[in-house]
Amino acid sequence: MSFSITSVESNFEREPLKQTFGFKGGKTNELWQSIVHLWDTQGHRVTGLGVQGVLWSDAKAVETVSEVGANILMFSMTNYALTLVRGRTFESPRAMLMDILPQVEDYGKRLSGLKLLRRTFVLNSLVAVDNAAWLLDARSKNIANFDDMIPEDLRSPLIWRHNGVAAIPLVSYNVSIDEIINLVQNGFFFLKIKLGQHGDQETMLRKDMARISEIHNALRHMTTPYTKNGKIPYYFDANGRYQSKETLMRLLDFTRTIGAFEQIVLVEEPFADNSDIDVHDIPVRLAADESADSPEQAKILIERGYSAFALKAIAKTMTHTLEIATIAQQHKIPCFCADLTVSPFLLEWNKALAARLTPFPGLDNFGLLECNGPQNYRNWNLMTQYHPYPTAYWAGIHDGFWHLNEDYYRKSGALFASSPHYESL
16 A cells, blocks of 8 residues: 655754764764655645754765755755655655655755765655655554554564663763763663764874773773673774774773773774775674665675664664664664664654664663763753653653653554644744
8 A cells, every 4th residue: 555745844943952062073063953744645744853963974074065054955855855755656665765765865966066975964864754754654554553554574673562771871072970970870871982083093092092991990880780790881982983903903902901891882883884894803792873874785784794783763764774673683683773862752763663672682671772862952851842742751761761661652652643843843
């Protein structure tokens, strides 16, 4: 059964950050929230949300056309996608994405003059359109439940129903040691620590070693009941800044000398996503994030030795993410969900996956979901009011977890509910 799109609308909001956010050697001060409305022949109207992570998705584009220019480019690509789908009928959201993705990518390259515009930038521009398509397709089939919305061939990675999802806070370069200690004391135990600091390779390595050392000195004696060894797990995100395996091995050797090595659960994206480095001999679990920009690329990364995937339905579309999760499940590769500093309502798309994924090795029976919005958005408390169920217990973080109950699963985490704020835009 197909769905038809008769009318489209879009808008965006500029949400300021609490402070300048350093990332991949660049900086950002705000994040644009994209909103898409779609109508079908039956009069159904749905709203799809996105957030424009231009620095995450293509730092080179930001460097070339400026932060505002990159945001304008991405929103233009979102609107171009809407011109492609208006007045058309599609068999499924997956069929729609496959149809428009190459056209939107070509449009972005022509508009910007960037022949090497990254695929993640294109996917990021399509998140709101893709989300809306999933909802409109479900409405056309009288489906109002997340599990029923997923096609049978993509359901195999989503067989769990966790009672809790652990919230992963982001420890960026400017988060103080006192703030990190406070996070752990308040129940957060799985820390995403940014590495790959600014400078040449030797400068970066020296800074990363110093950062790990000060964090480990502060946390080495703190414990958690949620890991088998009782220690705080370290999740390092290197942002593709390491240019060689040798440099990464020097970092890992250093962690051994300070006693931090056994607490490293993940190292995410140590190398640039255009590198072909085989990582089978690296003695920690390496996770792929932005480098897994297609199902085909996910298979290549598995062949190179990557043994985890950071899923980002809120950055690379639900469609692509489900396909990558299915490939990972077929190869027994564990997955977790990473953030793009999204709004409380958009976060529910990621939480829907985290609540159903197989537990991560070495941890108890719960999901993993990064959420750094509360740390970074200036208006986070106001943005929580845009959630359809802002006071629901499962919508908020308590003692480092989202506690999920039958009400959460019955309401599919609000994905099929409406937000008066976003509906009005």
